[in-house]
Amino acid sequence: MATGRTHRPATRSRGIPEATVARLPLYLRALTALSERSVPTVSSEELAAAAGVNSAKLRKDFSYLGSYGTRGVGYDVEYLVYQISRELGLTQDWPVVIVGIGNLGAALANYGGFASRGFRVAALIDADPAMAGQPVAGMPVQHTDDLESIISDNGVSIGVISTPAGAAQQVCERLVAAGVTSILNFAPTVLSVPDGVDVRKVDLSIELQILAFHEQRKAGEDVAAEAAAVVPPAARTVAADAADTEGNGRKGPDGDVPAVMPA
Amino acid sequence: MATGRTHRPATRSRGIPEATVARLPLYLRALTALSERSVPTVSSEELAAAAGVNSAKLRKDFSYLGSYGTRGVGYDVEYLVYQISRELGLTQDWPVVIVGIGNLGAALANYGGFASRGFRVAALIDADPAMAGQPVAGMPVQHTDDLESIISDNGVSIGVISTPAGAAQQVCERLVAAGVTSILNFAPTVLSVPDGVDVRKVDLSIELQILAFHEQRKAGEDVAAEAAAVVPPAARTVAADAADTEGNGRKGPDGDVPAVMPA
DNA sequence: ATATGTGAAAAGGTTCACAGCA
DNA sequence: TGCTGTGAACCTTTTCACATAT
Numbered sequence: 349m350a351t352g353r354t355h356r357p358a359t360r361s362r363g364i365p366e367a368t369v370a371r372l373p374l375y376l377r378a379l380t381a382l383s384e385r386s387v388p389t390v391s392s393e394e395l396a397a398a399a400g401v402n403s404a405k406l407r408k409d410f411s412y413l414g415s416y417g418t419r420g421v422g423y424d425v426e427y428l429v430y431q432i433s434r435e436l437g438l439t440q441d442w443p444v445v446i447v448g449i450g451n452l453g454a455a456l457a458n459y460g461g462f463a464s465r466g467f468r469v470a471a472l473i474d475a476d477p478a479m480a481g482q483p484v485a486g487m488p489v490q491h492t493d494d495l496e497s498i499i500s501d502n503g504v505s506i507g508v509i510s511t512p513a514g515a516a517q518q519v520c521e522r523l524v525a526a527g528v529t530s531i532l533n534f535a536p537t538v539l540s541v542p543d544g545v546d547v548r549k550v551d552l553s554i555e556l557q558i559l560a561f562h563e564q565r566k567a568g569e570d571v572a573a574e575a576a577a578v579v580p581p582a583a584r585t586v587a588a589d590a591a592d593t594e595g596n597g598r599k600g601p602d603g604d605v606p607a608v609m610p611a
Numbered sequence: 612m613a614t615g616r617t618h619r620p621a622t623r624s625r626g627i628p629e630a631t632v633a634r635l636p637l638y639l640r641a642l643t644a645l646s647e648r649s650v651p652t653v654s655s656e657e658l659a660a661a662a663g664v665n666s667a668k669l670r671k672d673f674s675y676l677g678s679y680g681t682r683g684v685g686y687d688v689e690y691l692v693y694q695i696s697r698e699l700g701l702t703q704d705w706p707v708v709i710v711g712i713g714n715l716g717a718a719l720a721n722y723g724g725f726a727s728r729g730f731r732v733a734a735l736i737d738a739d740p741a742m743a744g745q746p747v748a749g750m751p752v753q754h755t756d757d758l759e760s761i762i763s764d765n766g767v768s769i770g771v772i773s774t775p776a777g778a779a780q781q782v783c784e785r786l787v788a789a790g791v792t793s794i795l796n797f798a799p800t801v802l803s804v805p806d807g808v809d810v811r812k813v814d815l816s817i818e819l820q821i822l823a824f825h826e827q828r829k830a831g832e833d834v835a836a837e838a839a840a841v842v843p844p845a846a847r848t849v850a851a852d853a854a855d856t857e858g859n860g861r862k863g864p865d866g867d868v869p870a871v872m873p874a
Numbered sequence: 875a876t877a878t879g880t881g882a883a884a885a886g887g888t889t890c891a892c893a894g895c896a
Numbered sequence: 897t898g899c900t901g902t903g904a905a906c907c908t909t910t911t912c913a914c915a916t917a918t
Contacts, residue, residue, distance in 0.1 A: 365908070365909070366908085366909095367908075367909055367910090368909090369821060369824050369825075370817075370821055372820070372824070373814075373816065373817040373820040373821065374801075374817065376820070377799065377800075377817075378801075391876095391877065391878090392877070392878070393877085398801070399801065400801035400803075402910090402911085403877095404910080404911060404912075404913095405909090405910065405911080407877090407878065407879065407880085408879085408880080408909090408910080408911090410878090410879085411878090411879055411880065415878080415879070417877080417878050417879080418877085418878075418917085418918065419876080419877055419878045419879080419916070419917040419918050420875075420876045420877055420878075420917070420918045421876085421877070421878085421918070422876095422877070422878080423878090435824070436820050436823055436824045436827075437823040437824055437826060437827030438820065438823060440827075442819075442823055442826070444819070450718075451717065451718035451721045451722070452718045452722070454714065454718070455713075455714035455715045455717070455718040456815065458714045459714070459715070459815060461799055461814075461815055461816035462815070462816065462819070464816070465816055465819075465820065466823065467816075467819055467823075505826055505830075506819065506822055506823070506826060529826065529829060530822040530823075530825065530826045531822075532815075532818050532819060532822060536640065536724055538637075538641075538661070538662065538663035540663075544829070546822055546825045546826070548818050548821060548822060550813055550815070550818060551636075551724075552719065552722060552724055552725070552795075552813070553636065553724035553725065553727070553728060553730075554633075554636040554637065554640075555795050555811050555813060556705075556707070556725070556728075556730055556769065556795060557635070557636040557639070557699050557701065557728065558632060558633055558636065558811060559769055559793040559794075559795060559809055559811055560699055560700040560701060560705055560729065560730075560769070560793075561632050561635070561698070561699045561700055562632075562793065562809045563700060563705070563768055563769060563792065563793045563809070564699075564700030564703075566792055566807070567700075567768075628886075628887070629886090629887095630886080630887060630888090631887095654898090654899065654900090655899075655900070656899085665888090665889080666899095667888075667889055667890070667891095668887090668888065668889080670899090670900065670901065670902085671887095671888080671889090671901085671902075673900090673901085674900090674901055674902065678900080678901070680899080680900050680901080681895090681896065681899085681900075682894075682895045682896050682898080682899055682900045682901080683895070683896045683897075683898045683899050683900075684896070684898085684899070684900085685898095685899070685900080686900090
C-alpha cells in the first residue's frame with residue numbers, strides 16, 4: 349500500500365496460506381478465552397504467547413486476513429473473534445455425522461468441543477444392527493443402511509470416520525457418493541477420494557511414533573552425555589552432538605558399510 | 612557418494628527432516644501390510660500409492676535414511692520395515708501412561724494401535740477417586756496421587772494427556788517433573804514445557820475447523836457461480852462486508868475490491 | 875513511545891528430470 | 897530396460913527488521 353502497486357499479484361490474490369489456515373483455530377481458541385475474561389484488546393505478543401506461536405508469525409498470519417489491528421495498541425478481541433470465526437466459516441452451523449460408534453466414535457460423540465463451535469452432531473451411524481436404536485451421547489445410533497438418506501436429509505457435508513481400518517474406504521465412498529465433501533478420518537488407513545473432497549486424518553499411533561523418534565534421539569544423546577559426563581563436565585551438548593552426528597554407522601550421506609542386519 | 616565430496620555438509624549431517632520423520636510411520640504402515648501379504652519387494656511407485664504420497668517424495672525421504680533400494684528392482688519389504696522401525700525407535704518397547712480416563716482416555720486405552728507397535732500402556736491415571744481401582748481396558752485405573760511413582764517405577768518417558776483442558780498444564784508439569792520428556796496432548800489447550808520436552812497435540816475441534824474453512828470455500832464458489840448466473844455480479848459480499856466491518860474499512864492486500872468471497 | 879503490517883532474506887519442503895546402477 | 901538416488905529448480909513457510917500509523 350505504501351508502494352503504489354496497482355497491478356494485481358496475478359496468481360495469488362485471495363488465497364490464505366494453508367499453514368495460516370491451520371493456525372486460525374488456535375488463535376480463535378486463545379481469543380475466545382480472552383473474550384470470556386472480558387479482555388478488550390491484546391497485543392500480537394500476548395496473543396502469540398497464548399496460542400503457542402511467535403508474534404511475527406501471528407502478525408503475518410493476520411496480515412493475510414486484512415488489517416485488523418491498531419498500531420501502537422493491538423487487536424480488539426471481540427472483533428478478531430468475529431473475523432476469524434467468519435473466515436473459518438464458523439458463523440454457520442455445520443451438521444456432522446460420525447460413522448463407526450466404537451470406543452472412539454462414542455468418545456467423539458460425547459466430546460463437547462464439537463457443539464461449542466458451530467458443529468452439530470447430526471447423526472451417529474454404525475454397521476452393527478445390535479447398536480441400532482441404542483442411545484450414545486443422548487442420541488440413537490442409526491444403521492449404516494440409512495447412511496445415504498441421513499446425509500441428504502440433514503444436508504451433511506462433513507463426515508467423521510471412526511470405523512475399523514477395513515471398513516473405512518467403503519464408508520468413505522458411500523459418504524462421498526451421498527454428498528459429503530469433507531472427511532475427518534480416524535481410521536488408520538489411507539483414503540482415496542475424488543478431487544474436490546478434502547480429507548484430514550488423525551492417527552494416534554503415528555503421533556506416538558513421531559514422539560518415539562525424538563525420544564530415541566534424546567536417549568541416544570543421554571547415553572553419549574553420560575559417557576562423556578563420567579569425566580569431563582561441561583561439554584555435554586557438544587559431545588552429544590558429535591556423537592549422533594556420525595556415530596550411527598550404516599550408509600550415511602557419504603556411503604560406507606551398512607553396519608546392521610540386512611533382512 | 613558419486614560426487615567426491617569429502618568435506619562434511621557442516622550443519623546438516625545426520626538430521627532427518629521433520630517432514631520426513633512425520634511420514635515414516637505412514638510408510639511403515641503400508642510396508643507392514645505388504646509384509647503380511649508376503650510381498651517380497653515393492654517399487655517406490657507402488658509403495659507411494661499405498662502410503663498416499665507421490666513417489667518422488669518417497670524416494671527423497673528414503674534417501675535421508677540411506678540407500679536401501681535396488682535400482683531396476685525396488686525395495687525389499689522386510690528390510691525396509693526393519694530399517695524404518697529402527698529409525699523410529701520402535702525396536703524397543705515404550706511404556707506409556709494415559710492421564711485422564713474419561714471417554715477419550717478410555718477409548719485410547721482400548722485402542723489396539725498402541726500395543727501393535729512398540730507401545731505398551733503401562734498405567735491409566737485419573738484424578739477421580741471413584742475411578743481408582745475400576746478396570747478400564749482390563750487395567751485398574753490408578754489415582755493421580757501416585758503419578759510420580761508410577762512414572763519412575765515404570766521408566767515411562769511418554770505421556771498421553773486426555774484430561775479436561777483446565778487440568779492439562781498441571782498434569783503436564785507433574786509428568787515432566789517426574790521424568791516424562793514426550794507428551795501427546797489431547798486437551799484443547801497450549802502446554803508450556805521446558806526445553807528438551809516434545810509435545811504433539813491432537814485437537815478434534817481444530818481439524819474440523821480447518822475442514823470447515825475449505826468447505827465454506829467450496830460452498831462460496833458454488834454460490835458465487837449461481838449468483839453470477841442470476842442477477843447482479845459481485846455486490847453481494849461487498850455489502851455483507853460493509854455491514855459487519857463497521858468503521859474499520861477492512862483493507863484487502865492491495866486495497867482493491869474483494870471480488871468474490873467474503874474475505 | 876509503542877505495536878502493527880510487510881517487504882526481503884532465509885530456511886524448509888516438494889517436484890523435476892536425469893544420471894547411474896542393476 | 898527399469899527403477900533408484902539425487903542435484904537443481906521451484907514453491908511454501910518462517911523469520912527478520914523496520915517503515916508506518918496511532
